[in-house]
Amino acid sequence: MKNVPTLDIRRYDTDRDAFVAELGAAYREFGFCCISGHGIARELIDGSYNVFQRFFALPTETKMKYHVAGSGGARGYTPFKVETAKDSQYADLKEFWHIGREIPRDSKFADVMPPNLWPSEVPGFKQYGYGLYEALDQLGTRVLRALALHIDQPENFFEDKTDVGNSILRPIHYPPITRDTGSDEHGPNVRAGAHEDINFITLLVGASAEGLEVLSDGEWLPITTEGDAIVVNIGDMLQRLSNHVYPSTSHRVVNPQNENARKPRYSVPFFLHPNPDVVLDPLDSCITPDNPRRYDTSINSHEYLLQRLREIKLI
Numbered sequence: 001m002k003n004v005p006t007l008d009i010r011r012y013d014t015d016r017d018a019f020v021a022e023l024g025a026a027y028r029e030f031g032f033c034c035i036s037g038h039g040i041a042r043e044l045i046d047g048s049y050n051v052f053q054r055f056f057a058l059p060t061e062t063k064m065k066y067h068v069a070g071s072g073g074a075r076g077y078t079p080f081k082v083e084t085a086k087d088s089q090y091a092d093l094k095e096f097w098h099i100g101r102e103i104p105r106d107s108k109f110a111d112v113m114p115p116n117l118w119p120s121e122v123p124g125f126k127q128y129g130y131g132l133y134e135a136l137d138q139l140g141t142r143v144l145r146a147l148a149l150h151i152d153q154p155e156n157f158f159e160d161k162t163d164v165g166n167s168i169l170r171p172i173h174y175p176p177i178t179r180d181t182g183s184d185e186h187g188p189n190v191r192a193g194a195h196e197d198i199n200f201i202t203l204l205v206g207a208s209a210e211g212l213e214v215l216s217d218g219e220w221l222p223i224t225t226e227g228d229a230i231v232v233n234i235g236d237m238l239q240r241l242s243n244h245v246y247p248s249t250s251h252r253v254v255n256p257q258n259e260n261a262r263k264p265r266y267s268v269p270f271f272l273h274p275n276p277d278v279v280l281d282p283l284d285s286c287i288t289p290d291n292p293r294r295y296d297t298s299i300n301s302h303e304y305l306l307q308r309l310r311e312i313k314l315i
Contacts (some may be wrong), residue, residue, distance in 0.1 A: 002216060005031050006229050007265060008037035009139075012146055020188075024150030024184040025075040027210055027234055030221075031249030032214050034229040035143065035203075036315065040135045042228070045206050048132040051125045052171035058121055063095070068119050072096055074315040076117040080175075093177075099129050099169040101137075109276050112302055113166055126288045133169040135228075136270035140167075143201060143232055144272075152285040158274075162200065166273040166305070174265040177255045194252040197235035198308045204231040210264060223251075237274060237301055237310070243282035243294055276302035 005026050011019040027032040055063070066076040073096070082096045101112055118126040141159065148157040194215070204212070212231070213220040223231055239248035253267070274280075278301045285294045301309075 002221060004032045004034060004214065004221065004223055004231075006226060007033035008034050009035050009142060009146075012142065012285065013311055016149075017235070019175075020146045020149045023146050027147070027150075027246050030214060030216055031247040032223065032231065032251075034223070034225050035139070035232050037228040038138065038139050038142075038230055039229065040132075040230075044074065044128065044131055044135060046185050047124065048128040048171075048268065049206065049266060050123050051128045051199040053173075053270065054099070054172040055097065055119055055122045055171075056266075059246070064261050066119055067099075068114075068117075072309050073120065075114050078314075083271060094172050094174045095170040096170050099171075100131075102130065107164070108266075109166070112276050117242070124220040129169065129171070132205070133167075133270065135225055136169065137167060137272065138167075139230070140201055140232075140270065140272040143203075147246065151242055151283065153283070155250055156202075158233060161278045162272065163188060164275045165200075166276055166302070167199070167266055167275070170269050170271065170273045172267045172269070174253065174267070175206070176262045176264050185271075194250045194261060195312075196239075196248040197233065197271060198305060199235040199273045200238040201230075201232050201272050202235055202240075203270040204233075205268050205270070206230075210256050210260065211253045213252055213254055217288060220252070220254075235271070237280055240280045240295060240304075241283060241286075243286035243290065243291055245286045253273055260306065273305070274301045276300065276305075280304060 005022070007019065007023055007026065023033060057273075060079070063077050064079065067079060068074070068076050075098050078096050078098070080093065097117055100113055102116065103109060105115070106112070116130075141162065144158040144162065145155045149155055210222065210224065212223045214223055214233075225231060234248050234253065236244045236248045239245050254267070279298055280301055281298055282295055284295050
């Protein structure tokens with residue numbers, strides 16, 4: 001059975017050409033790769049999961065204080081059964097929180113990147129939540145350097161396109177699956193429906209239970225990580241910019257077929273977005289006779305984001 005590979009990002013500094021080639025090949029085939037050797041402290045990851053779990057354990061009325069109606073869940077809390085995978089009949093069985101980039105309130109992007117909310121009921125939430133945000137942002141920048149080289153761009157090609165990116169850290173809580181929350185009689189047997197991500201790349205740190213699957217050649221492959229590996233996948237914006245050299249692959253979260261289905265699942269993806277004004281036209285280096293230009297219309301990343309948020313019923 002095929003497996004999504006795990007690659008040690010430290011090889012970018014010691015064995016660059018081979019690492020870039022292997023990383024590029026993994027993304028061309030799967031749209032996914034697992035990254036080890038990233039140096040993000042275990043204490044930061046565990047501490048983050050701890051504060052997120054403590055928040056989700058709060059009473060619903062307390063959590064709803066942080067729900068900003070009409071905001072598309074851009075910051076703060078989004079309750080169960082709001083987000084719906086594109087074209088899906090069922091809402092996803094999850095609640096989540098959004099942490100965004102801290103930017104000066106006089107920034108030109110302030111109108112589309114609101115200030116963060118921080119729950120006063122959970123000590124350490126801001127320290128751990130924003131600490132993990134910054135660590136994953138820096139790791140994503142390193143992955144993008146290798147991806148840039150693979151498509152014949154300068155190593156720092158993405159850096160001025162993501163330095164004020166509208167990136168999101170999304171702690172998610174999937175409740176234990178019961179007859180009431182989801183079974184074949186009461187709706188889907190899937191915690192999060194099949195979907196592709198919207199952004200440049202997604203970094204998923206330490207999912208607490210199995211269930212993540214990626215679609216490859218018509219088959220669903222389970223993604224399992226070893227040790228400290230972080231799952232990193234391509235989103236639709238990078239697929240468009242790379243003219244599909246880097247595919248944005250369908251993935252889903254299914255219920256484990258064992259006792260873990262009756263346990264809650266926690267997951268913390270980081271969605272690395274470009275700056276809101278980045279134009280997502282296919283790069284010349286990704287247009288070839290074998291891969292002709294696939295998009296004729298221009299769109300910037302903020303317009304693209306709004307279009308997609310409407311499709312998944314967040315706005």
